[in-house]
Amino acid sequence: MKRPRREDIPGLVVLSAPLLWAVAFMFIPYVIIFTYSFWLKKYPTFVPAFQFGNYAQIFADPQYYQVLFRTGKIAIFVSILSLLMAYPFAYFLVFKVRSTRLRALLYMAVIAPLWVSYLLRAYTWKTILGSEGVLNSFLVWTGILGQPTDVFLYNQFSMVVTLTYIFIPFMVMPIYTALEKIPKNLVEAAGDLGVTPWGTLWKVIWPLSLPGVIAGATFTFCLTFGDFIAPFLVGGPDGVMVANVITSQYGAALNWPLGSALAIIMLIIVLAVIELSDRAQRAGRIGLG
Amino acid sequence: MASPQSVRLGRLAGDGVFVAVIAAILAYLYLPIVVLIIFSFNDSSSLTLPLSGFTWKWYDKFFANEDLITALRNSFYVAILTTALTLLIGVPAAFALDRLKFPGKTVFRRLILLPLVLPGIITGISMLNLFKFIGMGLSLQTVIIGQSTALMSIVVTQVFARLQRLNRNLEEAAADLGAKPWESFFYIILPNIRSAMIGSALLSFTLSFDEIPVTFFLTGRDNTLPMYIWSTMRRGITPEINAVGTLIVAFSLLLIALSVWLLKDDARS
């Protein structure tokens, strides 16, 4: 279609709407936040300026860069743990379950929790892990513990448990998809050539499923990195993550410039991870078609 | 070489381990939900074992709670409009990505898809800055705009994937038989992307209902349900929340069933 004809014009108008939306609500906001990150906090709010003070503060003040490290650490932990649980699940579904109905049912069973409120699912861990919660009362009731302990809640352990719980379904989905795409005859060929099931898993299945693993891990890492709900509910003082700091800067502290600078840092980190992951996925993508 | 018997035993044991692992993971996934449901009927203000008697009172309290009901209504309002917007903007966006060549297309694609992997807080803050910049006050409308921006990528990816799989010849055949472009779109393309549109719309609706990070920064005076729950959580745990949660679980199951039923015909083609 070289020349736009008269009848095509309404179509082009319609197609321009998403472009305008993207510019207005996706591009300009990022520009604004970038601009704000250079502004100055001046009592009671903040004023336009061009200074790197906010960024300097982040890198100089341990209060801020430690939070960044902690957030990264937790995000990595959560990604690894959810991978450790999601991979066997997906593997089992794809390679061990024969009946397609059962497989679909189990898959839905893993995905279904995603449709239930995130807030409430995180909140229930608070009730489960608390000193008056389900876990403690169970342990006391069975006699394993003498009295309730508060070691389960309000620390990094509880955050990792909660976040891993949230992200297992997100991990299962891309890994399941990647495993499904592996032609069954590759596995059979490996067996035919005398490779043990473990060997097949390690040498054939794992490498071919890697793009799915990377996709899931990236997704988990990025969203965990930016989460502020789990820290708020089950985090406690040493479980503060970057997103909480940003939230407080936008809240009581009224230091939007600092908040914006932190957000930009978070944005850069997340974009870098996404870019690395894209490259890794492309490099690992072997044509299975 | 191991004997066939020991190999079979080994395999059985391996499978047994597998089943145990799967069961453990599913238990891990459903434990909180089960706890939620059980305690919503538990006749006690505290969330400890052992259980007290069965009661409906938390559900009664919920229905009597004016603020909660209003928040629920707001959530519906926001979810419906957000879903509508994501479809109205997202479907043309998918078409633009599928068919048009234009300068800045890669940037456009990245921008649209970014909110999918980006933590909601960044989308929320960036839009908050925008509204402050242009002097627009926060309200349910700003929440709708923010959520639409965040959730649009769901519609775009689903519809785009479906469009890519669509046979180009169908549109040529339609044109050959006398259909003008809009007729071709309406009678041929639209029916064939129906499943992608419905699926992504349902997902969009569900996620909007439960949306927190973007909503958190863009809420004005009126609360959505998650915002209301969030504010009550700050004040301490109340068992009504379990009741709300259980109802949300039931509602979500309903939506899942609905989507499966609506899409069952399309799964075949």
Next chain:
Amino acid sequence: MKPIIEIDHVSRIFNGKIVAVDDVTLDVAEGEFITLLGPSGCGKTTLLRMLAGFEQPDKGAVRLDGHDVTHLPPYRRDVNMVFQDYALFPHLTIAKNVAFGLERLRLGRSEIGRKVTDALALVGLSDKADQMPHQLSGGQRQRVALARAIVRQPRVLLLDEPLSALDANLREAMQVELKHLHSKLGLTFVMVTHDQTEALVMSDRIVVMHRGRIAQAGTPSDLYDRPETTYVADFVGTSNLIPCEVASVTRDVIEVDHNGIRLRCPARRSVATGQKVIAGIRPEKLRLVAANDAADANMLTCDVEERLFHGNSIRLRCRLPSGESFLCDQQLSAAAAIGTVPEPGQSIRLAADPDSISLFTEDDRA
């Protein structure tokens, strides 16, 4: 009589580099069954799509019934196409598929119903009206595509490799069916195919295309018996191509020489003595003769290298003393049983029918 389709010096170049159609001029008479024949990449499909309106020529014009339709969109042309993969609308029943084009004409509901019923009856699928495309076999889907295209009674029906997806037996049956449909409806058919048997069986006229240009256009027997280039000679049917030198030219006869073998044929073109030419002989135009028959022109002595069984014929791959290899087909009839056909290693003598020998000069090498 004015042709119904005029293709006037049409060219189509992709990305400024790939010349798909190179200055093609062609007229199609009304009611003709014309076939564009050639291998993939020769431009035949692009040309067809320009008739349909899915491609626009970069140069030249396309006229339909005298009207310039070069830049007219497909939905404004009185032309309908049967697609190679049928392109049936998967979400509509067979009846609704066929009715689609009629609905665009804003006809009355009962009239549409009547026409759909007639079209389905014509292709023998009346009982499938309420089924969905995925429930039909490939051959049935093809007939639906046909019904859908003819129900609007277009001036021209375009067919894009209509039989390529069918298996061999079905293909033969459909070839005949399409031919019958053509004579029954009286529409102009323009078909694209790479299968020369199909073209020979079905067409009134064949246009052989090669690298975006027309190599030769003519009736099936024109193309078969009087190919104008070596390309056409070997594409339509098979042809042995033997390099020779013109030995003598008279008013009626040309004699050429290949390493001592003399070939004589009627003088149908002007060549000079000593000119390098290529003699084309079809494998089935060679006759086995006894070894002691008088040696004369148009006799080839050779060794059999291989024997290939083709069911109703045997193909012999032979080699001349000069090293040149060529093919000879021997029909197996009631008289000539397989026992009488030469074995590999045997030396045989073949007589070529002079009238069937084609001569190609250097310019005719496509």
